[in-house]
Every structure is written in C-alpha cells, then in structure tokens.
Amino acid sequence: MKTFYKIVALFLILNMSHATYSQEINFLNSEKKIDSIISLLTLKEKVDMVHAQSKFSSPGVDRLGIPELWMSDGPHGVRAEINWDSWSYSKWTNDSITAFPALTCLAATFNPDLSADYGFSIGEEARYRKKDVLLGPGINIYRTPLNGRNFEYMGEDPYLASKMVVPYIQGVQKNGVAACVKHYILNNQELWRDKINVEVSDRALYEIYLPAFKAAVKEGKAWSIMGAYNQFRGQYCSHNELLLNKILKEDWQFDGVVITDWGATHNTKQAALYGLDIEMGTGTNGLTTSKENAYDYYYLANPFLKLLKNGEIEESVLNDKVRRILRLMFRTTMSSNRPLGRMNNQEHLDVARKVGTEGIVLLKNKDSFFPVNPNKKITIAVIGENATRPMTVGGGSSELKAKQEISPLQGIKERYKNANIIHAMGYASGPSAYGRVLPSKFDANTLKQEALEAAKKADIVLFVGGLNKSHHQDCEGGDRQSLELPFGQNELLEQLAKVNPNIGVVLVSGNAVAMPWLDHVKGVMQAWYLGSETGHAIADILSGDENPSGKLPFTFPKKLNDNAAHYFGEISYPGNGINQVYKDDILVGYRWHDTKHIKPLFAFGYGLSYTTFKISEVKTDKKKYSKTDKISVSCNIENTGDISGAEVVQVYIGKPKSEVKRALKELKGFYKVELSKNEIKNITITIDASKLAYYNEAISDWTLEKGDYIVYVGNASDHIVEKVKIEIE
Structure with missing residues (x-):
C-alpha cells in the first residue's frame, strides 16, 4: 500500500497544478488516516456507522472521537429541527431560516451563476445549523404534470438540469456541507412511489434520466447521493446492483456515500451487497415502539452483523461503506478548515429575491397589461387565496420554517402605495395537510360573490391563484388528480373576466396547469413558490422594477393526453400498481411535442419580456x-x-x-x-x-x-x- 501511495504522489507531482496537487495530497493523507481508523474499529462499531441512530443522524464512535453525521431536509431551505425519534418538530426558537424559491423557479432562471449563489447561501445556513448533509438538490426529470413533487426538481430537460445542478452542489459544499443529490433514480411520480417497479429502455435511462446525476457526480463532485423509493427492473433503487454498483460507483467512480430515502431499504443482503452505505428511516415511524434499541433492528444493523459474523458477507463489504462514511466526515464534520456558516441574513434574502425575479415567467401580455404602473392612483382588486396563503409550510419533507414570508398581497401593498388595494379570497382550499385532503371552512358561493363585487369596483384585477402545498397538489406523498386548477378557480376566472376584462393572472405552482380561461384574460405570469421574498419578487415584476426573464423549464400541454407519459395509457402512467413501463421512452417533454407535432399551450424555454x-x-x-x-x-x-x-x-x-x-x-x-x-x-x-x-x-x-x-x-x-x-x- 505504501508503494502505491508513492507512485500516485509522483504522478501528481508530474501532471498536476500546484492547487490540484495540494488537494490530491490532502486526499491521500485522508485516505491513509481512514485506513488507520478502520483498523481500530470493532465490527460492531463499523456496523453501527452504516445505519441511523435517530430520525436525522447516524452514529460516530465516541471511543475514537469520531463524530455523528447530522442531516437535514432540503432542497430549498434547511428544515426545522425534528425530534430524535418522531416526525414532530422540536419547537426550537432558533431554527428559522431563509426559504429560497423552489427548484423549478431556479431552473427557470436559466442562470448557472445564480444557482451557485443559491447553493452557497443555503449551504451557509446548513453549516450554521451544524448540519453535515443537506438532503438536496432534487433533479428527477419532469415526466408528468401530475407528479406532486415536481416543484422540488429542475424540469424536463437533462441538459438544463445538468447545467443548473453542478453550481448548486459546488456552492453548498464550499461550506463543508455535503449535498445529497436525490432521488436516484426514476422517482418521477409520488403515487405508489414506495413499490412501483419502473421498466425503461437503456436509451431513455442514459439519455434522459441519468445525465443530471452523472453531471452531479462527475462535474459537481457531489459527496452523497440519495437512493429513490421505487424499484428499477425488479430491484429497489436504494440497493440496486446496476444503478449503484455498476453505474454510480464503477462507471462514474463515485467516491461518496449512498444514503437511502427514509424507509427505502427492504432487504439486508441486497442492501449490503448492492451499493447502499447508510440506511435511514426504516420502519413505519423510523422507530418501532415494540422493541428497545429499535435502530439495532434496521436491515444494516443486527441482521447485517449476524451475516458478517457467519461469514455470509465479507468484512471488506462493510469496510468499503465505512471508508466512504469516513471520507464524507473528513470532507465535512472532521474537516480542519471548515467554515462556520451564517444564519439567515439580508444577503440570503437578496439571493432568494433575485432567483424569484429571474425565475418568474411571463406567459401572456396582451395590450402590455404588465407592468402595472405603481404610481397611478387606481383601484386594484387582488383576488385569490394564494395572495395570502403561506407556501413555505406544507409540501412534505421540503416544508420550511421561514423567518419571514412576504405574501403576494403584502408585496403588492408595499409597492403600490398610491393605489387602493382591495382583496377577496374568491375561493378556498383546506388547511395544509400531508397525506390527506382537509375541507375548507369557508362557503364557496359567498367567497365567489365577494370576489365578483370586488372586481366590479376595480380598475384592474390581479388574480393570484394556482396550486398549493397540500395533498393532491404540489406535495410529497401523492400526485395531482387533474391538470385543471382546483377549488373552482377556472369557473371563477371566467366569471371575473365577464365583470372586469382588465384581468391578469399570477399562477403560484410548481406544475403546469390547464388554462381554459386563457383567451379571457390579458396577462399571465408563472410565479412558482418563491419562499421568503415571494411578495417582493412578484411586486418587482408586476411593477416593472425588474424585467421578467424567466423561461419555462418544462412544457405546458394543452390537455393531459398531449403529454407523452399519459398518451400511452395507464401502464405508462401511473402503472398498474406493480409495474410501470415508460412507453414515452426518450421523447419526454418538448422532445415529444416537437417530434409528434403536438402544439403545446406553452413550450419549454418560452418566456416573454417587457x-x-x-x-x-x-x-x-x-x-x-x-x-x-x-x-x-x-x-x-x-x-x-x-x-x-x-x-x-x-x-x-x-x-x-x-x-x-x-x-x-x-x-x-x-x-x-x-x-x-x-x-x-x-x-x-x-x-x-x-x-x-x-x-x-x-x-x-x-x-x-x-x-x-x-x-x-x-x-x-x-x-x-x-x-x-x-x-x-
């Protein structure tokens, strides 16, 4: 082994720049230290390192001063503190953060430099919160507009996602925090995500679904990867021989850590042999209540230890996992030059606002309806629940505890001080809920009549609608049930346009929606989920203080069956509950629309300007x-x-x-x-x-x-x- 290191060092001296040489020598020194540490660890200590000890941490080794690894959900903000053994929040008073725009918005900027700023800022907050691994970014391909988790991803095109994910990763990791790129791979729907077996051609796999992950590893140098819930060709993605051993670790030479999605492990031997390094969240609650020391009963805990002791699995398999974990620690929690990070601050808010203004996409602007002059003394009716509804809460694991969230209504009021602003909800959904749909406490007819009365009094109407972060909307754990706007918004818009033709629509969503009312409104802008600075970013564009430059990172189809995944019927989406076949193959998004000459409602890459x-x-x-x-x-x-x-x-x-x-x-x-x-x-x-x-x-x-x-x-x-x-x- 010593001879090997000498040969490699000589090669580095002869072939590398001084900076690269120094980095590689540091790497080799770390590898030597890792060798010595592994030799000191007991079998039980090594096994303990490859599975969780709490909801969001894996253990170190106190005896040798090896620290724990602490993880936090992302990808557009550092999640509030979760209790040790349950999904309930710890109710800390110092875990409020900057909520950055969702990654659909980041992708819509088409600005890799801004992605670097975004990654660095969120990395600073993760480091300040003493996190070692940030569970993001997400780069699953936008295949169907019904996927409840599309808002967390970077659109339908593998090249765009590749170019936007690399600077994000690099920005995060400058802070000594590992980006954990997710969900590897083919997690393109939430319905049946925990069991559906995806069958896809090699061409589609390599040309559409793998490139952004490859860029994350080869160019971004990501330190960790999260396995997906679903199966691929009969093996679960979190322990999949082809995906993890062959493609990720052999072909791409990934030297980091593979972490399961929470509860995505299903078999001890496969988890051991097929590429998984850290098992998280096993069990219905992440912790079974019927056993003491329940984390010892994870697949990679006592059952793994037993197979090792029996000689059914070689210790070298375990050592590779521990080596990767220690390497991750030397890059993060055991790094000698790790920055301290920074709590949420004005600079981070400025980045969030900049991403928001550059990501908002102007879709329609008849008669130059936008921008709306902020100096005119006019009456503006702001209609829609999304004008005031908080959007940093809900959505599943990506929900955030933002220190501030400026609503669209607040942002409009602050900018339009000369105008008379009146607000009516117009429609109402239920409270935010994960895994279930809650009814609204408001009467729909009353809300509609109030909105129509407000529209009659106004010079212009700004309808702030779209989706929200509740179940069957833009939310983890379930898909949308329709391409249509929910809660009667289509009908409301048609009626509003009849009483006031000067109407512009601000859509808040992470997904494409149908627009049967498009011909009856003068303007439409896609505003995404913009986080802490939502209202300010929207007002910047509405007023003309900023000129819109966002471009759609995915196609808006006119109707659902115009989308390739849906064109081929249920076996293509959502599958039969057991198997799913990607019959759209390589023709995803605009590739399908272009090749089959199907005109979209709004095309990939589309976006107007003032x-x-x-x-x-x-x-x-x-x-x-x-x-x-x-x-x-x-x-x-x-x-x-x-x-x-x-x-x-x-x-x-x-x-x-x-x-x-x-x-x-x-x-x-x-x-x-x-x-x-x-x-x-x-x-x-x-x-x-x-x-x-x-x-x-x-x-x-x-x-x-x-x-x-x-x-x-x-x-x-x-x-x-x-x-x-x-x-x-």
Whole structure:
C-alpha cells in the first residue's frame, strides 16, 4: 500500500497544478488516516456507522472521537429541527431560516451563476445549523404534470438540469456541507412511489434520466447521493446492483456515500451487497415502539452483523461503506478548515429575491397589461387565496420554517402605495395537510360573490391563484388528480373576466396547469413558490422594477393526453400498481411535442419580456467537425425595445435521417444575456461534438453518427429563428 501511495504522489507531482496537487495530497493523507481508523474499529462499531441512530443522524464512535453525521431536509431551505425519534418538530426558537424559491423557479432562471449563489447561501445556513448533509438538490426529470413533487426538481430537460445542478452542489459544499443529490433514480411520480417497479429502455435511462446525476457526480463532485423509493427492473433503487454498483460507483467512480430515502431499504443482503452505505428511516415511524434499541433492528444493523459474523458477507463489504462514511466526515464534520456558516441574513434574502425575479415567467401580455404602473392612483382588486396563503409550510419533507414570508398581497401593498388595494379570497382550499385532503371552512358561493363585487369596483384585477402545498397538489406523498386548477378557480376566472376584462393572472405552482380561461384574460405570469421574498419578487415584476426573464423549464400541454407519459395509457402512467413501463421512452417533454407535432399551450424555454430582442447572424465556426471537435455557435443578440432586459439564447441540435429513433431536436446549449436598450452583443455557445451521440443499446455504449445535423437557434423550443446545417465526419 505504501508503494502505491508513492507512485500516485509522483504522478501528481508530474501532471498536476500546484492547487490540484495540494488537494490530491490532502486526499491521500485522508485516505491513509481512514485506513488507520478502520483498523481500530470493532465490527460492531463499523456496523453501527452504516445505519441511523435517530430520525436525522447516524452514529460516530465516541471511543475514537469520531463524530455523528447530522442531516437535514432540503432542497430549498434547511428544515426545522425534528425530534430524535418522531416526525414532530422540536419547537426550537432558533431554527428559522431563509426559504429560497423552489427548484423549478431556479431552473427557470436559466442562470448557472445564480444557482451557485443559491447553493452557497443555503449551504451557509446548513453549516450554521451544524448540519453535515443537506438532503438536496432534487433533479428527477419532469415526466408528468401530475407528479406532486415536481416543484422540488429542475424540469424536463437533462441538459438544463445538468447545467443548473453542478453550481448548486459546488456552492453548498464550499461550506463543508455535503449535498445529497436525490432521488436516484426514476422517482418521477409520488403515487405508489414506495413499490412501483419502473421498466425503461437503456436509451431513455442514459439519455434522459441519468445525465443530471452523472453531471452531479462527475462535474459537481457531489459527496452523497440519495437512493429513490421505487424499484428499477425488479430491484429497489436504494440497493440496486446496476444503478449503484455498476453505474454510480464503477462507471462514474463515485467516491461518496449512498444514503437511502427514509424507509427505502427492504432487504439486508441486497442492501449490503448492492451499493447502499447508510440506511435511514426504516420502519413505519423510523422507530418501532415494540422493541428497545429499535435502530439495532434496521436491515444494516443486527441482521447485517449476524451475516458478517457467519461469514455470509465479507468484512471488506462493510469496510468499503465505512471508508466512504469516513471520507464524507473528513470532507465535512472532521474537516480542519471548515467554515462556520451564517444564519439567515439580508444577503440570503437578496439571493432568494433575485432567483424569484429571474425565475418568474411571463406567459401572456396582451395590450402590455404588465407592468402595472405603481404610481397611478387606481383601484386594484387582488383576488385569490394564494395572495395570502403561506407556501413555505406544507409540501412534505421540503416544508420550511421561514423567518419571514412576504405574501403576494403584502408585496403588492408595499409597492403600490398610491393605489387602493382591495382583496377577496374568491375561493378556498383546506388547511395544509400531508397525506390527506382537509375541507375548507369557508362557503364557496359567498367567497365567489365577494370576489365578483370586488372586481366590479376595480380598475384592474390581479388574480393570484394556482396550486398549493397540500395533498393532491404540489406535495410529497401523492400526485395531482387533474391538470385543471382546483377549488373552482377556472369557473371563477371566467366569471371575473365577464365583470372586469382588465384581468391578469399570477399562477403560484410548481406544475403546469390547464388554462381554459386563457383567451379571457390579458396577462399571465408563472410565479412558482418563491419562499421568503415571494411578495417582493412578484411586486418587482408586476411593477416593472425588474424585467421578467424567466423561461419555462418544462412544457405546458394543452390537455393531459398531449403529454407523452399519459398518451400511452395507464401502464405508462401511473402503472398498474406493480409495474410501470415508460412507453414515452426518450421523447419526454418538448422532445415529444416537437417530434409528434403536438402544439403545446406553452413550450419549454418560452418566456416573454417587457422589451423585445432580435437574434441574427447565426453561424457556426465551420461546417464539418470530427467527434473530438467543439462546435462553436455564434450569433448577435439585440435589445430592440425601450428598456434593459435579459434574453436566453437557446441552441438545439437534431439529426435528420438518423439510424435510430430520435427527437427532432435537443437542447445542447444556452446563454443568458443582459442587454441595455438598443445594445447588441455577439455571443458564442460551445458544444462538444461528442455530446451529439446516442446511447447504442446494441453495444451498451455511446455512438456518434456521421452525417448531417441541424443546429436550431432561438429563444424557445417552439420559436427557432435560424437553422444551420453541419456535418460530423
């Protein structure tokens, strides 16, 4: 072993920069320390380290000064303190945090630099709260608009998710806190998530569902990964031989820790042999009440110890898990230069507000309804329960205890001091609930009449509606039951538009919704769940203080069956309760709509601005490329309007006459550009030619086809301004 270290060190000296060399030497020194620690641990001490000791911690070894590992839910804020043995909150007075916008909003910014700020800020708060592992970010692919947990993820496109997740991870981990990327993999619905067996082709697996996780590991250098609840090809994802041993740890050389989702372990031998490192949350409550020292009865506790003692499993299997855990500790809780972190503060709130304003997507703006002049003395009717309903609570494990949450109504009142603001709920849902639907205490007809009266008195109506964080909405543990807006909002909007045609809609949701009322309103903006600074971010856009620049990270279908997952019937979604087959294969989201010529309600990448832009002079640096070349796509982007703004130039590439089934085009690059009035910039987007390959199931590897390709440049997947033909030799 000593000879090995000497050889590696010599290699590093000859081939690496000083900074990289220092990092790698520190890594090797840590590995030596880990070797010595493992040799000192008893079998029981090592087994104890690979399973929980409480709801959100795993044990260390007091005898050797090895600390515990403490985890916290994310991904858009550090969850309030949970009791040791139950899901109830500890009711601390010092665990209030900054609630950042949900990850759908972050993805909608198309701004990787902002993702880095987001990750660093949340990492600072996690470190201040003495957390070692933040359970986030989430990067499961948006496959169906009914998935209750879509709001926690980064949209339908693997390239976008890859580019946005890497800086988030790096930002978090600068604080000595591990990002735990979730949910690996194919957890694309909440219904039957704990048992459904997903069958998907290798092409779809490698081209759609794995890339963002691969980027998280290979580029983001994530220190931990969370296994999903569901099964894949007959094995649970939290102990899956192909997913964890082969792809994650062998092919990608992941050197971190695989942690189960809470209660996702099902078998001791499979958990031991198929890649799981830390088991969390086993049992209906995470702790059985019928046994003393119940954590010792986890699959990777006493049952694992018994198999080791009997020689049925080699101790080297356990040692690998402990090595990974100790490596995680040297990166976090045993790091010698770990920052102290910071509690929620104004800088974090500023980041949250910035993400919110850049993520809000302007979907419709007839007659320049938006922005609404904040200096006019007008009467504004703000209608909708979501104008005042808190959205940081609820939603499942991602619910937050925010130090502040500025409601949309409060934000509007603060900005529109010259206006007469009147509010009516209009509709009502029940209280936030996880796992059940609670009825409202309000009378629906009374609320509707109050809203109509308010609309009649107003110069303009701002309808703040959408979904919420309760069961069967945007919430963990269950899927939506319809694409429609709930609680009678569609009917209410139709009636409001009849009494006041000057109506704009602010949708608060993490999912696409149907809009049968779209032709009857003048403006629509998608406002997501924006966290602590919700009202301020919305008011920034409504007033024109900020120019909207968000782009949709997923497609809004006109009707549910226009979505590929639903087009193929129940076996495709939600499955039969036992198995599910992804019959949409690689044609997810805009890939399906483009290829099948199904017009969406709003396309992936779509988003309006208060100014206008022109893309011109699109060209590539050459016409023929080899597989090792980089394709440079350049263009001019001009702000042709009257105010400053930002546009996202999007580059898609397609392969006509391919030897295999392909999408018409796929996102391969994007660039967000800030432009002053009348300003023109020339930008270049670079794409590795090798990234145009498809996953060849015949050889279980990637194949780059020779021949012609089409480069599509535009500002939405359905708005391409120019095409350029290139050739791969």
